[in-house]
Amino acid sequence: MSLLELCIVNELSFRLQLVLHSSAQPDLQIVALILVLHHRLYYAFKGRQRTAEEFLYADRSMKCLPLALSLMASFQSAVAIIGTPAEVYANGTQYWFIGCSYILGLLIPAHIFIPVFYRLQLTSVYQYLELRFCKAVRICGTAAFIFQMVIYMGVSIYTPALALNAVTGFHLWGAVLAIGSVCTLNTALGGLKAVVWTNVFQTVVMFTGQLVVIILGVHEAGGLSEAWAKVRDGGRISGIDLNPDPTVRHTFWTLGVGGVFLMLSLYGVNQAQVQRYLSSRSEREAKMSCYMVFPCLQVSLMLSCVMGLVMYACYGDNSPLEQQYITSKDQMVLYFVMDTFQNVPGLPGLFVACLFSASLSTVSSAFNSLATVTMVDLIKPHYSMTEARATLLSKMLAVSYGIICLAMAYVVHLMNSSVLQAALSIFGMVGGPLLGLFCLGIFFPCANSIGAVTGLASGLVMSFWVGIGGFLSGMASSVQVLPLNSTNTVPDVFENITAVPAIVDAAGLNGLYSLSYMWYSALNSFIVVLVGLVISFLTGPTKAVDVSSGTVYPVMTTARSLLHRLVEPSACCPDPPEHMNETHEMTGNVEEDAGTEEATEVFLQSNPESQVEQETDV
Ligand SMILES: O=C(O)CCCC[C@@H]1SC[C@@H]2NC(=O)N[C@@H]21
Ligand code: NA
Numbered sequence: 001m002s003l004l005e006l007c008i009v010n011e012l013s014f015r016l017q018l019v020l021h022s023s024a025q026p027d028l029q030i031v032a033l034i035l036v037l038h039h040r041l042y043y044a045f046k047g048r049q050r051t052a053e054e055f056l057y058a059d060r061s062m063k064c065l066p067l068a069l070s071l072m073a074s075f076q077s078a079v080a081i082i083g084t085p086a087e088v089y090a091n092g093t094q095y096w097f098i099g100c101s102y103i104l105g106l107l108i109p110a111h112i113f114i115p116v117f118y119r120l121q122l123t124s125v126y127q128y129l130e131l132r133f134c135k136a137v138r139i140c141g142t143a144a145f146i147f148q149m150v151i152y153m154g155v156s157i158y159t160p161a162l163a164l165n166a167v168t169g170f171h172l173w174g175a176v177l178a179i180g181s182v183c184t185l186n187t188a189l190g191g192l193k194a195v196v197w198t199n200v201f202q203t204v205v206m207f208t209g210q211l212v213v214i215i216l217g218v219h220e221a222g223g224l225s226e227a228w229a230k231v232r233d234g235g236r237i238s239g240i241d242l243n244p245d246p247t248v249r250h251t252f253w254t255l256g257v258g259g260v261f262l263m264l265s266l267y268g269v270n271q272a273q274v275q276r277y278l279s280s281r282s283e284r285e286a287k288m289s290c291y292m293v294f295p296c297l298q299v300s301l302m303l304s305c306v307m308g309l310v311m312y313a314c315y316g317d318n319s320p321l322e323q324q325y326i327t328s329k330d331q332m333v334l335y336f337v338m339d340t341f342q343n344v345p346g347l348p349g350l351f352v353a354c355l356f357s358a359s360l361s362t363v364s365s366a367f368n369s370l371a372t373v374t375m376v377d378l379i380k381p382h383y384s385m386t387e388a389r390a391t392l393l394s395k396m397l398a399v400s401y402g403i404i405c406l407a408m409a410y411v412v413h414l415m416n417s418s419v420l421q422a423a424l425s426i427f428g429m430v431g432g433p434l435l436g437l438f439c440l441g442i443f444f445p446c447a448n449s450i451g452a453v454t455g456l457a458s459g460l461v462m463s464f465w466v467g468i469g470g471f472l473s474g475m476a477s478s479v480q481v482l483p484l485n486s487t488n489t490v491p492d493v494f495e496n497i498t499a500v501p502a503i504v505d506a507a508g509l510n511g512l513y514s515l516s517y518m519w520y521s522a523l524n525s526f527i528v529v530l531v532g533l534v535i536s537f538l539t540g541p542t543k544a545v546d547v548s549s550g551t552v553y554p555v556m557t558t559a560r561s562l563l564h565r566l567v568e569p570s571a572c573c574p575d576p577p578e579h580m581n582e583t584h585e586m587t588g589n590v591e592e593d594a595g596t597e598e599a600t601e602v603f604l605q606s607n608p609e610s611q612v613e614q615e616t617d618v
Helices: 003-021 027-046 052-060 064-074 078-091 093-119 127-132 135-168 172-220 224-233 252-268 271-278 283-315 329-340 347-379 387-415 419-443 449-478 492-506 517-538 555-567 582-587 596-606 608-617
Strands: none
Touching: 052 271, 064 172, 064 271, 064 283, 064 347, 078 093, 078 135, 078 283, 078 329, 078 347, 078 419, 093 252, 093 271, 093 283, 093 419, 127 135, 127 419, 135 172, 135 271, 135 329, 135 347, 135 387, 135 419, 135 449, 172 224, 172 271, 172 283, 172 329, 172 347, 172 387, 224 283, 252 271, 252 419, 252 517, 271 283, 271 347, 283 329, 329 347, 347 387, 387 419, 419 449, 419 517, 449 517
């Protein structure tokens, strides 16, 4: 962080501190400060956006470290910073096992999705669907992505605003408007490069804010050993739970295995992340950025879980929720910071800046990816226009998405469920079917367009059936009667859902509805692949030669060459072709002796440009 940024943050947190404790309405002053912070920064990196290519892909010149921080920031919003500590405070450290899913959740994107997407030189990840299937599949995929990201942004805009409103009297919709407008302007004017570099700064603020609160919190709890004793005796250190029951909300299986599918839907096929991979200088840089996300994610997971433990060490079981100072556990973290550190100058302000930074980086990434896919997948293929008009149009799109997201924030307000579970459920309900669609295309060459569309449709139907059914029956069983004096009463729309359990039991659906939300991604992507394959075989599977080159990953060939290397390590064969010798793979009459050399030969013939890369790789 440069000196300029440091003084901005100090300025911001000092003023926030003043404002937060002055009797005057803090609303607009904080908003102004956040705006100032982001606009100073964003101008620092903006430069003139000459072309849509530069606006959307930073001229494909990004290095792996800033990209890694930006990749992590995309899906680390205030939801993780507020929701994860609340989860750990209430249920212990079982959620921490989601960190195990980051291993495969990043290795598979680095070695399967990135090579396929990077070598196709895609403009948007949904262009892959048109190359592999047809335009209709591309449009369905784009629509599903837009739907998913708009709802997710509603959650990540609403979360910090809700917490601020509950604890500092900050006007709820004033904060929502502030976050929405800062992101809209940031993205509409700056493009990917500005978003990536502000993401880097926001991530530093995010980590700093959490670390400071943790260190002071441990001190407040009476030191490290005292704090450890309290959380251990309070049963918040949960061991590994190997219970195979898929309806148990958090076990090693739902988090460590179910989480892999969640990660693949985000870091493998989500446009926001793929756009960053595609903006890398080379495929190698893109892979490196994917690898470097791993430690960043582990650090942020550790910080938010430890913060939950520190909160428990300070409050024990009589939490502000029991004492009815707050109305939902998602307000606990900010209450903890304001209540425990109100005398520490600048800390509440810094933590508020940390929350806002976390959300701004997520929402600006999401805006940028939404503007990209709308331009590239929905508008450009149908209307030709000049660069200037295209860049102007993508800026207008970012503004219109901002307005839609504010409306979504209101919908989230009505849902009144845990923000972390809401965000992860959305990823599972829509991200899962999209993951299934891409897996159908990449791993199953016989899949055809009809299979892809019906597969996606059935995956979405299944996910909304289970997701909403689970939400409603869950609400029926656990609709808590909020304290009478609470501000947000349960909207009357939920009053009459007590009938749901009776219907659910009659239909014997209880098992399905009580499936852990962490399995949504795995279940839905599996349904898409299964239905996609069945329909493809019923309507005539795609022939090998008809699959356009570079859109299939040769699982068998790669597996065989890896096995070959394991069996005979002496044969120092070059890297197995990461993909694309689909003619071998596809016709099924692969000569058994097609060792790695020949497969590499075939690969290079069909991909001369990668020859350079192979040499540099070696
Ligand atoms: O913070 C958010 O906005 C969403 C909650 C976390 C999203 C998932 S959880 C697994 C993976 N790790 C992250 O840091 N984000 C994603
Ligand atoms: Na973020």
